[in-house]
Amino acid sequence: MLKTHNSLKALEVDAQQAIRRVLEDIPIISDIHIPAETQRTELEREVDFVAQVNTRGISWMIVCEVKSTGQPRIVRDAALNLRAAATQFGPRAVPILVTPYLSRDARKTCRELAVHYLDLEGNCRIAFDGIYIERESLSRPQVIKRELRSLFKPKSAQVLRVLLLHPNRTWKVTDLAQESGVSLGHISNVTSALIDREWGSRDEDGFKLTKPGAVLDNWRDNYEPPPGEVIRYYTLLHGKGFERAAQQLIDEAQGGVALASFSAAEWLAPYGRVSNHYVYARREMMPFLQSILRAEPAAKGDNLVVTVLDNDGVLRDTIEPHSGIRTTGLVQTYLDLAQAGERGREAAEHLRTERLSWLS
Template sequence: MLKKANSMKQAEARAGDALRRLLEHVPILRIEDIEAEAVSADWRPDLIARLLVAGRRHLLVCEYKPNGQPRYARSALLELRNYVSQSAPEATPVFMAPYISPAVRQMCKEKEVGYLDLEGNARIAFGGVFIERMVTDKPVAEQRELKSLFRPKSAQVLRVMLREPGRAWRVTELSEISGVSLGHVSNVRAALIDREWARASNDGLVLAEPGALLDAWRDSYAAPAGERLRFYTPLHGSSLEDAARDALRTEGGAGHAAFASFSAAQWLAPYGRTGMHYFFADEEGLGKLRAALKLAPALKGENVVVTVPKDAGLLADTVEPAPGAVCTSPVQTYLDLSIAGERGAEAAEHLRQERLSWHE
């Protein structure tokens, strides 16, 4: 407990140093003192900065949280605003954390609370002073957390939830349907709640901001790991389509394959045809596609791309809008299109409007 308290004091000291460095660059401002508030039974801000601005005194009351995610930020903003209104009406409230995301920065603006994080993002306005700084890169820890949330096992949980975004889910249900352990589902649950992308209700976990979740997933998305194979097929038009649908029918047999990317989008939300055809398949499914489409390896002039992904969950998350037309899910298709160049981005946005708007 003592170790945790000392760690928190050190973090607050770093926050105080960051605030001092920020304010020292303002010509009309002089820092009289930045001090940590003593622990009290009543709520008190972590830091108070006493300033002279063009000869007039001003206070910044600051609250530091070791986690700047929306769930923690919202309570801090409420505490700051209540303290200022009751105890220091002329003071300026400032929220501080190791990293403050764009969503929380917007929250601070709406609540008229300044912010500063240890990465250098800041926005503080008072008495003729306006400071705003933005760092474009996310810190390594934040990038790591987001990547962890969208790794294959976690993604299996997210795919299940995004299929029915209005549904309340018990952890046990998500574990059973996604095939992911209870512990891992609990970690995903905590991460979604911290970012306010989901909320806990009496009935279970409900997505509160499916669009924001999908935005973050898209921004972190990379092509699935696996083997990407290029082929030439002599088939075209309806003959190719019919042969592919025959190959994609599983009917309990071994081998799985699905239309992917632009090819899946043609079934889910047609936008514009392309001369290339895309599939995901496991090894057995690849064999079926080879035979049905008469595929020949191609170093150039290819018109079929088959990805054999390491993540088996991609082939479990499919839809069948027409008999045999097995496609990657709308969410997966959207993600794949989003990294497929300018035309892919346009097709992705069309798909999102048609199939993933969720009436937000």
């Protein structure tokens, strides 16, 4: 408990310093005073701290609430409470929420609720008495990056793919666990993380995505390919010859192989043919794959890229867009394309427009 208390006090000190730095940059602001905790009035003790300032002889109260997390759900509750508390200080009170980091969604929430904000990464919006400060920073704390990436790790990804394929469905935890193939505990972790970001909600009927487009956007921006060994081959097969061989392989693999990336997009939403073929496969399928596709290892000049999967979660939601052809699902194909260079990004957006528009 002592460590937590000390950490919160250190964060409050950092917040006070950040507020002071921002206000000192404004020429018309003078006499910035932040009372020590022992000097605060009873009203001032209801919030984390108050900065008293003057602008052209007019006194203002900068009423600040400090939160250790900037998750949108926490931000919404804190902003509502801060706005209510600030009204007690009179018409010249400026409510400012301060956190280590505020996401774009969290900043939008503050604006919607008419609460000013500042985070320790440099994002800021403060406006009063003719003063307007708005700054955006591209940096994110490493802990935020880790939290986002953990949400999109393979096991969590199995849950997200199911949710995104049925964005209007309300799920019972047991049904979602069965459909995604992960534990009840992991389902709870994933859905709680989505709720904290206001990308999902839970009621007596179950859990439902509320912002599927935001989930997909953030997954795309933080995407890591499925873990596995990437092996590059050369095959003489092409066109209809490769198609017939792929159908034979898919038939024999019984769910253990799927076309991926550009090769999947060619069947789902054709955008432009590429010379390389892309395949996901379980390791036990590799002898069949090499034989049927006549694949020879290639140090250079390859035209067949195979990912031998460590985790076959991406094969749980494969689809059959044409008889005998099995590809990765729409969401997985979109993500793979989006990180495949400029042409891949264009193909990804074409796929999203043609087949995933209901996720916007």
